[in-house]
Amino acid sequence: MPKLKLPKPPVPPLPKQLNPRPRRPGGGPAETPLDMAKEAGTSVVDWVDERTSLSGAARWMMFRKVPRGTNWFYTLGSATMFAFLSQAVTGVFLAMYYDPSPTHAYESARYITNEAFLGEFVRGMHKWGSSVMVILVFLHMGRTFFFGAYKYPRELNWIIGVVLLILTMTMSFTGYLLPFDQRSYWATIVGVNINGTGPLVGPYLSDFLRAGPEFGATTLSRFYAIHMLLVPGAIAALIGAHLYLVAKLGTTAPPWLKAETDSELREEVA
Numbered sequence: 001m002p003k004l005k006l007p008k009p010p011v012p013p014l015p016k017q018l019n020p021r022p023r024r025p026g027g028g029p030a031e032t033p034l035d036m037a038k039e040a041g042t043s044v045v046d047w048v049d050e051r052t053s054l055s056g057a058a059r060w061m062m063f064r065k066v067p068r069g070t071n072w073f074y075t076l077g078s079a080t081m082f083a084f085l086s087q088a089v090t091g092v093f094l095a096m097y098y099d100p101s102p103t104h105a106y107e108s109a110r111y112i113t114n115e116a117f118l119g120e121f122v123r124g125m126h127k128w129g130s131s132v133m134v135i136l137v138f139l140h141m142g143r144t145f146f147f148g149a150y151k152y153p154r155e156l157n158w159i160i161g162v163v164l165l166i167l168t169m170t171m172s173f174t175g176y177l178l179p180f181d182q183r184s185y186w187a188t189i190v191g192v193n194i195n196g197t198g199p200l201v202g203p204y205l206s207d208f209l210r211a212g213p214e215f216g217a218t219t220l221s222r223f224y225a226i227h228m229l230l231v232p233g234a235i236a237a238l239i240g241a242h243l244y245l246v247a248k249l250g251t252t253a254p255p256w257l258k259a260e261t262d263s264e265l266r267e268e269v270a
């Protein structure tokens with residue numbers, strides 16, 4: 001296929017807020033406490049930026065051109081990311097009280113709900129948030145599929161997305177065991193057995209999840225480690241790669257949007 005040579009988009013201008021404020025006539029000190037606070041904030045940002053040049057990267061990431069016709073469906077990826085962040089924050093607070101031992105897990109979860117300050121609220125956020133994240137990730141995947149965003153040059157971002165989807169499901173599966181009540185215990189045995197029926201890797205996978213031939217104490221700590229260290233770390237890293245590619249490649253225009261003039265696309269092909 002002949003290579004299209006599209007005009008390079010101009011570098012986005014520095015947003016107004018990042019420009020240094022002109023000095024007041026006379027160069028006197030800032031007048032109100034609010035002015036002083038604003039100036040202090042600007043100096044801190046300037047100080048960091050002078051040493052890191054991070055504002056360039058931030059500008060590249062955040063101030064991008066988006067195609068005409070971009071609509072609410074394009075917010076589903078960010079919504080998924082915020083669901084993940086909410087899970088991470090509430091999860092940290094739950095981890096302060098949760099004890100992943102077979103004798104204490106149920107009691108520690110009960111303590112969180114009934115006694116810890118705002119425990120029921122935080123545990124509820126985490127529990128409902130997990131369903132919200134799963135629903136959002138599917139809706140976001142549907143949006144990218146129906147808008148054809150999986151096609152060249154975004155195939156790699158689709159593949160990263162598939163891994164993110166699997167990891168999101170892994171979070172739900174491993175989290176379900178943690179309250180260690182009758183329901184979560186037996187449901188997880190069923191889930192691990194289903195994994196075992198997979199072709200080739202199935203038996204190894206279920207052995208790995210059980211942490212041995214029997215479902216027991218080691219299973220719970222393994223699920224906990226996967227749930228709160230391994231998978232969230234991988235999700236965070238992959239979201240970074242996913243967003244890098246979104247910023248680099250730009251978002252796909254809605255499928256019903258036509259190029260403004262034919263010559264814009266035909267120039268090099270003819």
Ligand code: HEM
Pocket residue numbers: 073074075076077078080081084137140141144147149150154157158159160161162164165168235239242243246250251252253
């Ligand atoms: C934790 C899960 C995920 C997060 C946090 C996430 C986040 C995002 C964000 C913020 C965007 C840019 C805004 C947007 O288009 O909505 C995006 C774009 C994209 N995502 Fe995801 N995503 C996730 C999962 C997935 C999955 C499961 C797929 C598909 C299998 C996928 C495929 C894509 C593609 C192809 C784009 C580019 C869209 C375009 O160019 O218009 N993502 N993602």
